Amino acid sequence: MPAQPPAPPVFYSFQNNDILVDSLANFVVKAQRDAVEKRGKFTIALSRGSLAANLRGLVGQENVQWDKWEVFFCDEAAVPLSDDDSNYHSNYLSFLSTVPIPPSQVHTIDPSLIGDLEELADQYEKQLVNHFAASNAARYPTFDLMLLGMGPDGETASLFPGHELLSERDAWVSYLEDAPRGPKKRITMTLPVLTHCYRAVFVVSGTEKADMLHTILDEPETGLPCSRVRPAAPGLVFWFADAEAASKTKYPPTTFRWIDNQKEAEEAVEAAKRKLARRLAQEESGED
Numbered sequence: 633m634p635a636q637p638p639a640p641p642v643f644y645s646f647q648n649n650d651i652l653v654d655s656l657a658n659f660v661v662k663a664q665r666d667a668v669e670k671r672g673k674f675t676i677a678l679s680r681g682s683l684a685a686n687l688r689g690l691v692g693q694e695n696v697q698w699d700k701w702e703v704f705f706c707d708e709a710a711v712p713l714s715d716d717d718s719n720y721h722s723n724y725l726s727f728l729s730t731v732p733i734p735p736s737q738v739h740t741i742d743p744s745l746i747g748d749l750e751e752l753a754d755q756y757e758k759q760l761v762n763h764f765a766a767s768n769a770a771r772y773p774t775f776d777l778m779l780l781g782m783g784p785d786g787e788t789a790s791l792f793p794g795h796e797l798l799s800e801r802d803a804w805v806s807y808l809e810d811a812p813r814g815p816k817k818r819i820t821m822t823l824p825v826l827t828h829c830y831r832a833v834f835v836v837s838g839t840e841k842a843d844m845l846h847t848i849l850d851e852p853e854t855g856l857p858c859s860r861v862r863p864a865a866p867g868l869v870f871w872f873a874d875a876e877a878a879s880k881t882k883y884p885p886t887t888f889r890w891i892d893n894q895k896e897a898e899e900a901v902e903a904a905k906r907k908l909a910r911r912l913a914q915e916e917s918g919e920d
């Protein structure tokens with residue numbers, strides 16, 4: 633049977649960053665409920681960068697089954713866990729320090745290995761293998777939720793445009809010593825892992841993201857790393873942008889609501905396209 637094409641990206645645009653933060657928290661909690669109901673636990677992976685600040689809405693959320701969370705990091709700098717460049721540290725400050733996830737369920741790098749990048753990546757991959765092997769017979773781990781950012785060159789996790797790591801198909805976690813921005817030495821989950829989840833969510837805010845968001849959503853054929861995260865069915869991909877980041881994007885925004893499967897994603901994107909076409913036609917004809 634031919635493979636089903638991936639679902640179209642669902643694009644949510646919010647009036648301002650506070651609304652985005654609240655909506656994102658709401659979405660993460662719903663994703664947790666869905667995962668716990670279906671699979672008994674919630675596996676989530678978090679990217680470096682501004683994402684951590686946009687997760688502050690998780691603090692104080694009610695009815696969250698924190699004891700079911702298994703937290704991993706999509707990418708991490710080869711630095712101690714207390715360093716400002718550490719992804720774990722940013723998320724600790726943003727929300728992990730205030731929610732009761734059992735520490736053994738927050739899967740950090742082994743900081744004693746930061747001097748040996750290959751070992752660091754291998755050990756992190758082993759953590760994934762140990763965790764997913766029992767529940768997941770697939771070639772790659774299947775996260776319930778991957779929360780991702782978008783860098784200025786269209787990179788995501790630590791997968792940069794034109795970098796050889798983008799073609800890695802075997803390893804789940806790999807390393808690089810030449811990141812063009814920020815800490816040079818990092819480990820990162822590879823593209824097949826990013827595209828093998830139930831839900832991938834990109835979170836972008838601020839005017840400095842506007843041009844790149846337009847390129848990623850309106851010109852996906854450019855093949856930048858962010859555009860290449862199109863989870864295979866039944867996976868879904870969502871974009872959360874504030875109005876500043878969304879200001880140059882033509883891709884139709886969908887009204888924010890929970891979308892559960894590929895059919896709903898396709899219908900929501902089609903409805904958004906029709907709504908946008910109606911609005912543009914009205915504008916052209918001078919109607920209100």
Ligand SMILES: O=C1O[C@H](COP(=O)(O)O)[C@@H](O)[C@H](O)[C@H]1O
Pocket residue numbers: 679680681682683707780781782783784787788789790813814
């Ligand atoms: O270096 C990185 O940058 C991107 C974007 O970061 P942001 O601070 O502009 O959101 C991030 O998504 C990626 O994981 C990180 O390694």
